[in-house]
Amino acid sequence: xxxxxxxxxxxxxxxxxxxxxxxxxxxxxxxxxxxxxxxxxxxxxxxxxxxxxxxxxxxxxxxxxxxxxxxxxxxxxxxxxxxxxxxxxxxxxxxxxxxxxxxxxxxxxxxxxxxxxxxxxxxxxxxxxxxxxxxxxxxxxxxxxxxxxxxxxxxxxxxxxxxxxxxxxxxxxxxxxxxxxxxxxxxxxxxxxxxxxxxxxxxxxxxxxxxxxxxxxxxxxxxxxxxxxxxxxxxxxxxxxxxxxxxxxxxxxxxxxxxxxxxxxxxxxxxxxxxxxxxxxxxxxxxxxxxxxxxxxxxxxxxxxxxxxxxxxxxxxxxxxxxxxxxxxxxxxxxxxxxxxxxxxxxxxxxxxxxxxxxxxxxxxxxxxxxxxxxxxxxxxxxxxxxxxxxxxxxxxxxxxxxxxxxxxxxxxxxxxxxxxxxxxxxxxxxxxxxxxxxxxxxxxxxxxxxxxxxxxxxxxxxx
Amino acid sequence: xxxxxxxxxxxxxxxxxxxxxxxxxxxxxxxxxxxxxxxxxxxxxxxxxxxxxxxxxxxxxxxxxxxxxxxxxxxxxxxxxxxxxxxxxxxxxxxxxxxxxxxxxxxxxxxxxxxxxxxxxxxxxxxxxxxxxxxxxxxxxxxxxxxxxxxxxxxxxxxxxxxxxxxxxxxxxxxxxxxxxxxxxxxxxxxxxxxxxxxxxxxxxxxxxxxxxxxxxxxxxxxxxxxxxxxxxxxxxxxxxxxxxxxxxxxxxxxxxxxxxxxxxxxxxxxxxxxxxxxxxxxxxxxxxxxxxxxxxxxxxxxxxxxxxxxxxxxxxxxxxxxxxxxxxxxxxxxxxxxxxxxxxxxxxxxxxxxxxxxxxxxxxxxxxxxxxxxxxxxxxxxxxxxxxxxxxxxxxxxxxxxxxxx
Amino acid sequence: xxxxxxxxxxxxxxxxxxxxxxxxxxxxxxxxxxxxxxxxxxxxxxxxxxxxxxxxxxxxxxxxxxxxxxxxxxxxxxx
Numbered sequence: 001x002x003x004x005x006x007x008x009x010x011x012x013x014x015x016x017x018x019x020x021x022x023x024x025x026x027x028x029x030x031x032x033x034x035x036x037x038x039x040x041x042x043x044x045x046x047x048x049x050x051x052x053x054x055x056x057x058x059x060x061x062x063x064x065x066x067x068x069x070x071x072x073x074x075x076x077x078x079x080x081x082x083x084x085x086x087x088x089x090x091x092x093x094x095x096x097x098x099x100x101x102x103x104x105x106x107x108x109x110x111x112x113x114x115x116x117x118x119x120x121x122x123x124x125x126x127x128x129x130x131x132x133x134x135x136x137x138x139x140x141x142x143x144x145x146x147x148x149x150x151x152x153x154x155x156x157x158x159x160x161x162x163x164x165x166x167x168x169x170x171x172x173x174x175x176x177x178x179x180x181x182x183x184x185x186x187x188x189x190x191x192x193x194x195x196x197x198x199x200x201x202x203x204x205x206x207x208x209x210x211x212x213x214x215x216x217x218x219x220x221x222x223x224x225x226x227x228x229x230x231x232x233x234x235x236x237x238x239x240x241x242x243x244x245x246x247x248x249x250x251x252x253x254x255x256x257x258x259x260x261x262x263x264x265x266x267x268x269x270x271x272x273x274x275x276x277x278x279x280x281x282x283x284x285x286x287x288x289x290x291x292x293x294x295x296x297x298x299x300x301x302x303x304x305x306x307x308x309x310x311x312x313x314x315x316x317x318x319x320x321x322x323x324x325x326x327x328x329x330x331x332x333x334x335x336x337x338x339x340x341x342x343x344x345x346x347x348x349x350x351x352x353x354x355x356x357x358x359x360x361x362x363x364x365x366x367x368x369x370x371x372x373x374x375x376x377x378x379x380x381x382x383x384x385x386x387x388x389x390x391x392x393x394x395x396x397x398x399x400x401x402x403x404x405x406x407x408x409x410x411x412x413x414x415x416x417x418x419x420x421x422x423x424x425x426x427x428x429x430x431x432x433x434x435x436x437x438x439x440x441x442x443x444x445x446x447x448x449x450x451x452x453x454x455x456x457x458x459x460x461x462x463x464x
Numbered sequence: 465x466x467x468x469x470x471x472x473x474x475x476x477x478x479x480x481x482x483x484x485x486x487x488x489x490x491x492x493x494x495x496x497x498x499x500x501x502x503x504x505x506x507x508x509x510x511x512x513x514x515x516x517x518x519x520x521x522x523x524x525x526x527x528x529x530x531x532x533x534x535x536x537x538x539x540x541x542x543x544x545x546x547x548x549x550x551x552x553x554x555x556x557x558x559x560x561x562x563x564x565x566x567x568x569x570x571x572x573x574x575x576x577x578x579x580x581x582x583x584x585x586x587x588x589x590x591x592x593x594x595x596x597x598x599x600x601x602x603x604x605x606x607x608x609x610x611x612x613x614x615x616x617x618x619x620x621x622x623x624x625x626x627x628x629x630x631x632x633x634x635x636x637x638x639x640x641x642x643x644x645x646x647x648x649x650x651x652x653x654x655x656x657x658x659x660x661x662x663x664x665x666x667x668x669x670x671x672x673x674x675x676x677x678x679x680x681x682x683x684x685x686x687x688x689x690x691x692x693x694x695x696x697x698x699x700x701x702x703x704x705x706x707x708x709x710x711x712x713x714x715x716x717x718x719x720x721x722x723x724x725x726x727x728x729x730x731x732x733x734x735x736x737x738x739x740x741x742x743x744x745x746x747x748x749x750x751x752x753x754x755x756x757x758x759x760x761x762x763x764x765x766x767x768x769x770x771x772x773x774x775x776x777x778x779x780x781x782x783x784x785x786x787x788x789x790x791x792x793x794x795x796x797x798x799x800x801x802x803x804x805x806x807x808x809x810x811x812x813x814x815x816x817x818x819x820x821x822x823x824x825x826x827x828x829x830x831x832x833x834x835x836x837x838x839x840x841x842x843x844x845x846x847x848x849x850x851x852x853x854x855x856x857x858x859x860x861x862x863x864x865x866x867x868x869x870x871x
Numbered sequence: 872x873x874x875x876x877x878x879x880x881x882x883x884x885x886x887x888x889x890x891x892x893x894x895x896x897x898x899x900x901x902x903x904x905x906x907x908x909x910x911x912x913x914x915x916x917x918x919x920x921x922x923x924x925x926x927x928x929x930x931x932x933x934x935x936x937x938x939x940x941x942x943x944x945x946x947x948x949x950x
Binding site for chain 3: 067351
C-alpha cells in the first residue's frame with residue numbers, strides 16, 4: 001500500500017485473513033467492517049464453533065451454573081466472513097503472502113492479523129498429564145471436563161499454581177464445598193502478578209475459606225492408579241496429597257510456533273509489534289501488512305518506558321483488536337496507537353480483585369484507601385516516585401481515579417489524604433519473586449558487520 | 465483549562481426564572497469546566513470533569529470537611545449515608561442494601577413489578593371521564609409515594625403529614641445564606657425535626673417485631689456489618705422516604721412532558737412498548753430529576769482538569785449540565801431514545817450512585833408506558849408548565865394534560 | 872440470547888442484578904457473575920439490565936432476531 005488509491009482499492013476489494021478466531025479475532029473482524037472494509041475476510045481458527053468467551057470458563061461454568069457451550073460471544077454486527085475452523089494454521093509465508101493450514105491448504109492475503117492467543121501450559125510429564133482427573137482450563141472442552149469432575153464430588157482437588165486461574169478454581173471448589181489443596185512454588189498466591197503484600201492478603205483469603213494452601217513447594221510427580229486415574233501428588237518436600245482431581249494452572253504458552261521461519265519477531269514471549277499493532281520482523285523492523293492483537297501480541301507501552309509488554313487481559317484483546325483493525329485499513333497518517341493502560345479483574349472467594357496499570361513495573365506499594373483486614377481496599381504501586389499501577393479488593397469504583405494518576409505520572413506515594421486512608425500507611429517494597437519468564441536462553445543471533453548487512457536470525461533457524 | 469469566575473451564570477441558574485429551561489445557561493457554564501466562584505467555592509459543569517471527580521477519593525460528602533460549612537437543614541441530627549464518606553458510608557449503605565437489593569435481596573425490585581403495574585393502573589382508572597388530568601397530582605406523585613411507603617413501612621394515610629415536612633426539607637436543600645430568607649432554613653430544620661420524630665415513633669413500634677418492610681428489617685436484622693443504631697435507621701429512612709419519591713415524581717413528570725413535546729416519539733412508543741427502556745435512559749440524560757449535587761467538599765487538594773481545588777473548598781456538581789455536554793454526547797440537546805452511547809449522569813456515579821435507581825427506572829418505565837398506552841391523544845395545557853422551586857430536584861409542580869373523552 | 876459483560880469496565884453497581892436477577896448475580900459485594908446465554912424468557916429483563924448499566928459494560932448480541940446475518944461458521948475447514 002503506497003498510495004491513497006491503493007488503500008482505497010484494498011478497502012474495497014482486498015483480502016484480509018485473521019488467524020485466531022477468538023475474542024480478539026472476532027472484534028477485529030467486526031471493527032474492520034465498521035471501518036468500511038468490504039473486501040474478503042477469512043477467519044481461521046483451530047477450534048470448531050463460533051468464537052466464545054473464556055473468562056466464564058473458570059467461574060460460572062465451573063460452578064455448574066452455566067454450560068461450557070453457553071459462552072458464545074455476542075456479535076456487535078455481521079462480519080460476512082469465510083470461516084475456516086477446526087484446523088490450525090501451521091505457517092506464514094511472507095514472501096508469497098500465504099497462511100498455510102495444517103491440512104496443507106494455503107490461504108492468500110493482502111494483509112493478515114495474528115490473534116492466535118495462548119494455550120494452557122500442560123503438566124510437564126506427558127504420561128502424568130494424560131492421567132484421568134488431570135486437567136488444564138483454557139478451552140470450553142477443558143472446562144466441561146473439569147466441571148463434570150467437580151460435579152462428581154471428588155474427595156479432594158489439587159490445584160497446581162496459585163495465579164489468578166488457579167485461585168479462581170480453588171475458590172469455586174470451596175463454593176462447591178469440595179476440599180482443595182493449592183500448591184504454589186512462590187511464597188504466596190498471586191505474588192508473581194501483584195507482589196508480596198497483596199500475595200499475603202490473597203493467602204489469608206484462601207485460608208479463611210478453608211483452602212489447604214501450600215506455598216514454597218513444588219509438585220514433583222502426579223501418581224496414578226492401575227486404571228490410569230490420578231490419585232496422589234508428590235511434593236519436593238517429601239510430602240504427598242491424595243486427590244481425585246488435579247488442575248494444572250501454570251499459565252499459558254503463546255501460540256507462536258506456527259510462525260517459526262516466518263521472519264517475524266515471534267517467540268515464547270509472543271509476537272513483537274509497535275503500538276499500531278504492526279508486527280516486527282526479526283530485525284526489529286516494522287512490517288506493513290502483518291498485524292498482531294490479543295494475548296499473543298507483545299506491544300510497547302510508552303507509559304512503561306516503551307517496554308514490550310504481553311498481556312493476557314480481556315480488555316487488552318478488545319482494544320488491540322480495534323486498533324489493529326483500524327490501522328489495517330488506514331494509511332500511516334491516520335493510524336492509531338494502542339495506548340491504553342492495562343486493566344484486569346479476577347473474582348475469587350467473594351472478592352472482586354481489579355487492577356489497572358502494570359503492577360510488576362513497580363518498586364513500592366502502599367495502601368491508599370480502605371482496610372486490608374476487611375478485604376476492602378485500594379493499593380497503589382509506584383516506580384521511582386510515580387504511580388504505575390493500582391489494585392482494588394472490593395473497591396472497584398475508585399480504580400479509574402488511579403488510571404488517571406498513572407496516565408499523568410502522578411507522584412508516588414500519592415501525597416493527598418483520602419477520608420478512609422489507613423492511619424499507619426507506609427509504602428513497602430513491592431517484592432516480586434525474581435524475574436518472570438522473560439528470556440529462556442538466547443533465542444536470536446545477530447550476524448554481519450556493516451550496518452548494511454547486520455541482521456538477526458532466530459536461534460532455531462540459525463542452528464538448523 | 466483556566467479557572468474564571470462565572471458567578472452571574474450560576475445565580476441565574478439558581479434563580480427561579482430560569483427553572484423551565486436552564487440548559488442554555490448550563491452551556492454558558494460549561495465554557496469554564498471548573499469555575500471558581502467569588503466566595504471560593506467551585507462549580508463543575510462538564511461531563512468528563514464530573515465523571516472524574518465523582519470517582520475521586522479526595523472528594524468528600526461530609527459537610528465537616530468544608531472550611532466554611534454551609535448551614536444545612538440536617539443540622540445536628542445524624543447525617544444519612546448520602547452525606548458521609550467511606551468507610552462509614554459504605555457500611556451503612558451495605559446494611560441498607562441488604563434489605564433492598566443484591567447480593568442479599570436480589571429479587572426485591574422484580575418482585576414488586578406486578579404491584580407497580582397495578583398501582584399505576586388503579587391511578588389511571590381514576591382518570592376515567594376526566595378531560596383534564598394533572599400528571600403530577602394524579603399519578604407522578606401518588607404512585608412513588610405509595611411505593612416508598614409500602615417499601616419502608618410508613619402508613620400511606622400519613623402522607624398529608626409528611627408531605628409538609630418533605631416539602632420543607634426540599635425547599636431548604638439549596639439554601640443560600642446570602643440570598644435566601646432565614647425562614648427558609650428554619651423551616652427546613654423544623655421539618656427535619658418533625659420528620660425525624662415521626663419516623664422515630666414508627667421505628668419504636670418495630671423493635672422485636674420482624675416484618676417485611678425496611679424499617680422492621682433494619683430494626684431487627686443483624687448482618688455481617690452489625691445493626692444500625694436507631695438514629696442511623698431514622699436518618700436512612702428519612703433519606704429513602706425523600707429520595708424515594710421526590711426524584712421519581714420528577715422523572716415521571718419530566719418524562720411525560722418530554723413525550724408530549726415529541727409527539728412522534730410518543731407515537732412510536734405506543735406501537736413499540738419496548739422502546740420505553742432506552743427512552744427512560746435518555747430521559748435520565750436529557751431531563752434528569754436531579755440537576756445538581758449542591759455541595760461536596762475537597763477533603764484534600766483535588767486536581768480536576770489541571771485546576772487545583774484547595775482543601776476545604778465547597779464544590780457544586782452540575783450533573784444535568786454534564787449530561788448535555790457536546791464534548792461527550794453527540795447532538796446533546798436532541799431527545800433521542802435510540803442513542804446508543806448514553807452513559808449519562810442521571811443517577812450520579814461512583815460510590816454515591818443513586819441507591820434506588822433500579823426501582824426508579826421500573827417506576828418510570830411502567831408509569832410512562834401505561835400513560836402512553838391508555839391516554840387518548842393527550843395534549844399539554846401549558847408549555848412550559850409551572851415548575852417547583854428547587855433547581856436541584858427540578859420538575860413541574862403541575863402538569864396539566866387534556867385528553868379525549870377519558871380513558 | 873447471548874450476553875457478554877466487559878468486567879474490566881464493571882464497577883460493581885449491581886444495577887443488572889436488581890433488574891435481571893436470574894441472569895446477573897453478585898458474588899460477594901462487588902463481583903458480578905452472569906449467565907452469558909440466558910433463557911429467552913428473560914429477554915426483557917436482560918435488555919433492561921443492559922440499558923441500566925452505569926458504565927455501559929453489558930453487550931447483548933446485536934444480531935439477535937436477524938439470523939440471516941449470522942454467518943454461522945462451517946463445521947470444519949474441509950469445505
